[in-house]
């Protein structure tokens with residue numbers, strides 16, 4: 001299978017500055033990502049899992065082209081990613097819908113930006129609304145639909161302009177457990193129907209094993225890829241109760257074994273950060289972040 005995305009020796013360091021009136025002092029830079037290497041195949045469902053603060057969103061921002069690596073590069077179809085583009089659709093944890101637009105208008109938005117003629121735009125939008133199971137809700141505004149439905153709209157909107165890759169940053173984290181499970185299986189159905197390459201970020205182990213064909217486990221900060229596991233379930237959706245399948249339980253345990261030390265380290269880092277914020281010599285750090 002062809003490589004769709006190639007992440008090569010990617011590092012990301014954030015330079016931090018402290019404001020001292022008219023002077024700025026450089027503080028210890030934060031190394032968020034260190035030597036990330038990962039190949040994602042065309043049509044693959046790749047999940048990246050890691051503890052809080054390990055750099056998952058930083059990596060997704062780089063894939064989206066919203067920021068640039070401090071060193072290394074990311075290739076999409078062999079070409080370096082240099083900025084955001086409609087070849088990548090993004091679904092964030094927060095719904096990011098236009099509150100003043102209906103479901104239909106939200107989904108049509110990307111198509112408008114792409115210059116798709118009105119009639120075709122409507123037909124496409126309606127077919128994606130149907131694909132995500134929202135037929136009948138075309139004229140509802142975001143405040144009139146549930147959180148799960150909003151995420152369905154966000155997915156339809158991202159898919160409508162036919163991106164090469166769908167980037168998903170903890171898209172179901174804000175949903176209740178039942179809605180999350182429903183949307184996970186819906187997402188697998190949508191993935192099978194559209195054959196998109198998906199990179200899905202989460203800190204949920206079960207979610208990772210349920211969704212991913214492969215799961216890349218990250219270390220605590222600075223984030224590195226600790227191991228990439230194959231998840232060998234062919235037809236996940238046909239399995240009645242995949243989560244109780246002994247093989248599933250074994251894989252979930254394997255991911256947990258890889259993650260547990262990283263989670264403890266991440267918690268220690270969090271504690272140190274909190275203590276720092278009470279240290280008067282460090283507490284006047286304000287904004288002033290410079291990307292490195």
Ligand SMILES: Nc1ncnc2c1ncn2[C@@H]1O[C@H](COP(=O)(O)OP(=O)(O)OP(=O)(O)O)[C@@H](O)[C@H]1O
Nearest residue numbers: 014030032051052053054055056057058059203289
């Ligand atoms: N713009 C920035 N300036 C300085 N530090 C940053 C910046 N963005 C992220 N960081 C730091 O880089 C590290 C990685 O952050 P990131 O948000 O990518 O982690 P994450 O794995 O997505 O975390 P979470 O699961 O909690 O969302 C963190 O220590 C964070 O504080």
